[in-house]
Amino acid sequence: MSLSITDLAKARETANAILEELQLNAYLFEVEPKNENWELKIECACEVDGGWEMVTLKVPKQMLLDSYDDHSAKQSLLEYWKKKLGDCKLRET
Numbered sequence: 001m002s003l004s005i006t007d008l009a010k011a012r013e014t015a016n017a018i019l020e021e022l023q024l025n026a027y028l029f030e031v032e033p034k035n036e037n038w039e040l041k042i043e044c045a046c047e048v049d050g051g052w053e054m055v056t057l058k059v060p061k062q063m064l065l066d067s068y069d070d071h072s073a074k075q076s077l078l079e080y081w082k083k084k085l086g087d088c089k090l091r092e093t
Helices: 005-021 061-066 071-084
Strands: 027-032 037-045 052-060
Touching (some): 005 061, 061 071
């Protein structure tokens, strides 16, 4: 597996932008390269009990990298992550 620092930085920046757009109240995340499907590990404040929840999502490497500057790819990830992170507490507006 060939991994560049640029790809990892781009993936982290994209993931953070999507998580910010979801308006989670509090979260930590890490992108872990794993062949073609990378893992995004997210810990978020939980809406239900006030604790924290760990969610691991498998994300196709190319889709994550493409989402950096491709709005439709980013929107697809946003919609999917929104469903998977449904128990996470959102910011109060």
